[in-house]
Amino acid sequence: MNTKIDNYTSFVGEECIAGIRDLAKDLQGTTLLHVNSTSSGGGVAEMLHRLLPLFSDLGLKTRWEVLAGTPLFFQTTKTMHNALQGRDLPLTAEMKREYEAVNRRNAERIDLTADVVVIHDPQPAPFISYRSKKESSWFWRCHIDLSHPNSGVWQFLLEYAKLYDVAIFSSHKFVSDLGLLVAIVAPSIDPLAEKNIDLTHEQIEAVYARYEIPRDKSILLQVSRFDIFKDPLGVIEVYNRVKKQCDCRLILAGGGAADDPEGEAFIAQVREQASLDPQIHILPPQGQTQLTDVEINALQRGADIIIQKSLREGFALTVTEALWKKKPVVATAVGGIPRQVIDGKTGFLSDSITDTTSKVLRLLHDRQLAVALGMAGYKHVRDNFLITRHLEDYLRLMTLIARR
Ligand code: UDP
Secondary structure (H helix, E strand, O other): OOOOHHHHHHHHOHHHHHHHHHHHHOOOOOEEEEEEOOOOOOHHHHHHHHHHHHHHHOOOEEEEEEOOOOHHHHHHHHHHHHHHOOOOOOOOHHHHHHHHHHHHHHHHHOOOOOOEEEEEOOOOHHHHHHOOOOOOEEEEEOOOOOOOOOHHHHHHHHHHHOOOOEEEEOOHHHOOOOOOEEEEOOOOEOOOOOOOOOOOHHHHHHHHHHOOOOOOOEEEEEEOOOOHHHOHHHHHHHHHHHHHHOOEEEEEEOOOOOOOOOHHHHHHHHHHHHOOOOOEEEEOOOOOOOOOHHHHHHHHHHOOEEEEOOOOOOOOHHHHHHHHOOOOEEEEOOOOHHHHOOEOOOEEEEOOHHHHHHHHHHHHHOHHHHHHHHHHHHHHHHHHOEHHHHHHHHHHHHHHHHHO
């Protein structure tokens, strides 16, 4: 794995790297603990794998702990996740008890001593109750879309969130009056990760051949966990409508996250819907657990148009990845997506199946426009959403809090 900050000079320049080193000077030896609920699947795990080695390279002592749960716990936290993203799902007393009990057991098991503790998302939020060293700083990093939260579940979670020193969100849209310090930090991608490095034409073709996807027609792609909020069934409907005017293939590439108990049932529903049409390709194929990062990279690079038809979205790293690959993107204007897709400049925003269909068709018919949007999207990511900017934001925040 690439772990040296200097290796990013070719993307962001020497001045930026020197600035990051400068920020890290006062934080030498700082112990930094991150806690989340899965080591694989989804954007949080994706970013932690890349960020932590760079913090270490910059002289901080980093640790990553993953909360261990029970089936009822993960069912509870998925319900919380869905409710916080706007579904009308209450938490039962039994669920709340399990949530708190699992957190207590994990907080007893995990060494929580660190100068800075970053707790990701609602699953381990109650860890704050077990804060031992008063002088350490605790950040609650919430990655989910809080634009329409179920108020009962949000009030329950807020009791924990309020105890943190800082709450970090991906978008201003999610910030309500929490009564605590709030920071907005956009997520990021790593240009040196296997997910994002340049690939040769042969490497891309090999992945399409491995999954028996002919390169005879335009390819529409959505990469996402199979989750109701990513709306893969809506994407199939878009494809059905596009195909009536312009023959194409659709790839839905995804998988589940270890902390998501709903994934299996939902993917079965998507497979059933897709089985009616051999030009819809669901990956990974049944029986294979997940695609590799290089495979996802190749699928993105080989696609003609990348769709992100999410109904709710924290940020959508899949959009960042697509823009980095200079791909034209059609995405819904939810969560952090409009920060990335500036409508008509770095891609197209859409608000319905009809709108997505017409924008996909427009791009299929106007290749020049598709190339121009893709190029602008790449520059936008280079300037705003690379891992170096993310490190800088964290270092600034740690310095600020340490000085308070
Ligand atoms: N991803 C992956 N395999 C999959 C589905 C998604 O590696 O089968 C990656 C995807 O490339 C992206 C991340 O998981 O890096 C998803 O992050 P995003 O912010 O788009 O959504 P989240 O899953 O966190 O809601």
